[in-house]
Amino acid sequence: MHRQLFLMIGTVLALGVVPAQADDVAAGETLYAESCVSCHGSAGRGMASFPALTGRSADYIVERLEQYRAGERVGSNTGLMAPHAAELSDDEIANLSAYISEEFQ
Template sequence: MSSKIILSAPLVLWGLAAFAEGETPDASASETPATATASQDVDLAAAEQIFKKSCRACHGNKAQGAASYPKLSDKEPDYLAEKLERYRAGEKFGPNSILMIQNAKKLSDADIANLSVYIATAFD
């Protein structure tokens, strides 16, 4: 039996802060479950590969958006993570839901955290 960890804004925001400061929190400290999962390092290289393979064909080389595919580079990591989690859960919203659901189903919690930080910071 496996349990799913639902990403929350604190996890994604920690990833952004850790990326900016190069820090890792002390996982041995007593923390709430949501913050305890934040001890994971953000892997921007892995996120870049996922972006290049799965995202840029529709959202553009710099996540600038194209046609009916929205711009992502101006979004916050928590917003991006929330949308990816909803698509991964199979929720339909927006004109490209079917395509996004198929892509998001393949993403792990770590992938979503990594991608959210990568997209929000890589194209400034």
């Protein structure tokens, strides 16, 4: 899935479009749709064993994603989250966090 995202970004770059910047909500929305929506839902409400993201601050999301990326055990879903976080850049974490905190109040 992430590979597809990189391919897409590569295509965008090849077309000369300005790349996404940190805190880019639109870029975060794209990444969320790729990697997060199937468990956390389109409204960020969570479902089944997957927690809601509503009401979370950008700092909270950044901190959690950085923990997962660093290989820290955060909770019982770490095994699922860690592979997703492992490939995220600092900018992508910032974009995702900006989208989640703004969209899911």
